Amino acid sequence: MKQTIIAASLVLATVAGSALAADQFIPIPSYRVGPYASGGAKFYGGMIDYLNYVNLKEGGVGGVKLTYEECETEYKNDRGVECYERLKAKNGGASAFNFMSTGITYAVMDRADKDKIPLMTMGFGRADAQDGRAFKYTFPLITSYWSQATAKIQFIGQRLGGMDKLRGKKIVNLYHGSAYGKETIPVLDAMAKKHGFELKHIEVPAPGTEQQSQWLDIRRERPDFVVLRSWGVMTPAALKSAQKVGYPREQIVSNWWGGSEEDAIAAGEAAKGYIAGSFALDGKQFPVIQDIEKVVYGAGKGNLSDKGYMGTVNYNRGVVSGILMVEAIRAAQKKYGAKTLSGDQIRWGMENINIDAKRQQALGVTDMFPQVRTSCQNHEGSGYTRFMQWDGKDWKPVSGWIKADTSVTLPLIKASVEKYVQEKGITLRDCNAEK
Incomplete structure (x- = not known):
């Protein structure tokens, strides 16, 4: 499929104007050029549309505007690391990164742990990162x-x-x-x-x-x-x-x-x-997709030049990524207050996501993706396909x-985690002590 059908701006952009320290900054390490550009443009287009939607519909999260800046990775590990380093401390600090790339994620995991910035690996990356005792800042949300x-x-x-x-x-x-x-x-x-x-x-x-x-x-x-x-x-x-x-x-x-x-x-x-x-169904039948079209594209703020690609598989995955990011911020605000939050505070929010049937209905995403409930020990939160x-x-x-x-995955995760902590010389977190 020609890249021109999903034409999108390659310039750095922000939601609702220039990013301010008082806003919540979300880096977007996208890939809109290269061999995977078509899927990447739709995915990140959906994610950005949802951030725009929350700003336009609610004025941000708890009154805090969401801002973002894109950095083109071309799905290359070295470019991904460059984007991480460029964006991690901008505009008050990064909330979290979603590279939608296993290779880039592996390349920055140690850096993210040191910098206390969570990594969203929704449907990709290390499956054993489900165990939050060993992987404090990595979240294979929904499923692995x-x-x-x-x-x-x-x-x-x-x-x-x-x-x-x-x-x-x-x-x-x-x-x-x-x-x-x-x-x-x-x-x-x-x-x-x-x-x-x-x-x-x-x-x-x-x-x-x-x-x-x-x-x-x-x-x-x-x-x-x-x-x-x-x-x-x-x-x-x-x-x-x-x-x-x-x-x-x-x-x-x-x-x-x-x-x-x-x-x-x-x-x-x-x-x-x-x-x-x-792990996320396609289609425009979901109220959230219909409302994004009305609110965001109706205001001329849509990220994709052709809104006909709304509702496609990768677009909807991007919207779900945006939803999980925002719900983590909402959860963290309940603990730390409606203010600009650090990456470590949002990590706590990611460990306390609870998108049950009632919350799905409120978000307009019933059955679009499985219900998700995370914890200190369970960074996946679902496991359904x-x-x-x-x-x-x-x-x-x-x-x-x-x-x-x-019965198959947990023993493999246990063995992999034991090997990982031994190699890294780390101690498993005590989740009970952190409650």
Whole structure:
């Protein structure tokens, strides 16, 4: 999809004029150029639109205006670190960062801990950061890669008629040849052992445009399902390759970063029937999206030049990111007062988010994403995934919210955390002592 369809200004911008120390500053480390520009422009466009919406609708949070400044990362680690250093102390200090990049997040985690600035890793990053005792400033809000991997297998079990039907089946894990792609291998191995299915891992070298030999291998293997862990150009390449070898797209289940309009439309007819996970549903049926269009775009303050991209998967994910950021600020204000807050105070707010059914209704986001309740020990706050299927034009839900299989994820998190604290020479926080 051409970048021009999501044209957006690359200049540094602020909400409601220049950022003042008396305002709450939110850095925006976006990527609107480069290979992932289309998705990045929509995501950060949705997030900025929500910040604008809160300012226009409520005058900010507790009377404190929200301000922001963009910094272009191009989805590159070095550029992301530069943006972090440039923005972390501006305008009274950064509230939190959301890089929407696992690589950049890894590159700045130690810095953020030292600077006491929270990192939002909504649907990406380290899954073991769910344990806030070890990862005080990192928040894999809503759900993580490991939670989603268990949900994929549960969804396949549903399609087969029950989890017991998995025994003896064959599943191929086709994954991006990177640390990101390999991250869920231990979880899938554990699920295979638990449910008795055969699992074969097949790597696709990055960036993923060449997959002919891998799909010939899949054709020989004749698996019952393919779980796809893709990103960027790998997704449409996989779908087109599946079509060439005659593999049913209805038996391909991807993760959320392979499940956007950009992924499906780029594959054309080959995408029809393809299934992907989601932690935030698409569509303009949600009252918050309709009100953003009315309030923000009605005032000529919309971030995207074409409001037709409102309601798309990545746009709605961006809105959800904005909602979680604002709800963390609201929670922190209840403890520290309606004033400009430090990053460490907002970290406390992120540990005390409570978006239950009542709050979702008030926000106009009922069922747009699962209910979220965080704590000192639980920085994920949910762990649910929903699946959707491409019908050739739109994504359609094909499951309810599926909870992570914690019997698999928690032991893996525990082992990973133990290794992490030993390597770093740190002591786990006592959450009871901090209440």
